[in-house]
Amino acid sequence: MLAPTAKIIDGKAVSAKIRAKCKERVADLKRRGVVPGLAVILVGSDPASALYVRNKMRACADVGIKSLRYDFPSDVSADDVLATINDLNANQDIHGILVQLPLPPQIATAKVLRAISAEKDVDGFHLYNVGGLVVGDTVFPPCTPYGVVKLLEHEQIPVEGRNVVVVGASNIVGKPMALMLMQQDATVCICHAKTRDLAQFTILADILVVAAGRPNLILPQMVKTGAAVIDVGINRLADGRLVGDVDFEGVRQKASYITPVPGGVGPMTVTMLLVNTIASAERHPDRSLV
Ligand code: GUN
Numbered sequence: 001m002l003a004p005t006a007k008i009i010d011g012k013a014v015s016a017k018i019r020a021k022c023k024e025r026v027a028d029l030k031r032r033g034v035v036p037g038l039a040v041i042l043v044g045s046d047p048a049s050a051l052y053v054r055n056k057m058r059a060c061a062d063v064g065i066k067s068l069r070y071d072f073p074s075d076v077s078a079d080d081v082l083a084t085i086n087d088l089n090a091n092q093d094i095h096g097i098l099v100q101l102p103l104p105p106q107i108a109t110a111k112v113l114r115a116i117s118a119e120k121d122v123d124g125f126h127l128y129n130v131g132g133l134v135v136g137d138t139v140f141p142p143c144t145p146y147g148v149v150k151l152l153e154h155e156q157i158p159v160e161g162r163n164v165v166v167v168g169a170s171n172i173v174g175k176p177m178a179l180m181l182m183q184q185d186a187t188v189c190i191c192h193a194k195t196r197d198l199a200q201f202t203i204l205a206d207i208l209v210v211a212a213g214r215p216n217l218i219l220p221q222m223v224k225t226g227a228a229v230i231d232v233g234i235n236r237l238a239d240g241r242l243v244g245d246v247d248f249e250g251v252r253q254k255a256s257y258i259t260p261v262p263g264g265v266g267p268m269t270v271t272m273l274l275v276n277t278i279a280s281a282e283r284h285p286d287r288s289l290v
Helices: 011-031 047-063 078-090 109-115 127-135 143-154 174-183 198-202 266-283
Strands: 037-043 066-072 096-099 163-167 187-191 207-210 228-231
Touching (some): 011 047, 047 066, 047 266, 078 109, 143 174, 163 174, 187 198
Parallel strands (some): 037 096
């Protein structure tokens, strides 16, 4: 029998559809006199972070969201960043505030994230929003796992009652991902760097979400035939190629769905930031009446 070949989930195409809806929602807001506004704070000059920030601001412009960028040198004091966040919390024109991570070591990331008003925390990293995820009632779902949920929805991949294995337990992806799929009544297992014999868990997954940051971590023999494999990893190889955490060529012979890197989850992350910012402006239109 020929090996099945997975459907490749086109994150760019799904993202384009959602962005088209974003444009309509922004146009509606503008008809009501509201311009959605996002503030983006970048500390230091890490080229990857600067690139992410440029992409986010370009995406905002594309759908009509006004974005403002606040750049700080890498030796800025935490107090200066916190003062800017306080100003932005009170600014009626701003519906979303994003602090690009990672922050330099002299700045306590947790303190900065908690300073952002939970109602403007479009990244979904504030403790209040994290708590909301736990009880299934979050204000802003974090963008990357939210993007994965939207990809599964778009492909009509059922979640209820399925075995989901999440590889990676980060605050930004793995943990919120697990909570969001648990909320949809999946049976969820989280694996991480200290997990012994990763394959004994991954082989059980109907839906395997991998966000570990290690190229070729997931090999075909670790994947159940017919599984949906979502690769959140972004790794730059020595030869300059960008790859995920999954052996794409091998695993696509065994899975029923697979996301490519690039072009899978990546484009969805930025798109869900737009969705969260627009949702914030819709909830609080009074903030930017012109
Ligand atoms: N750094 C890596 N991923 C993210 C993200 O989703 N949001 C922010 N603010 N910083 C990040």
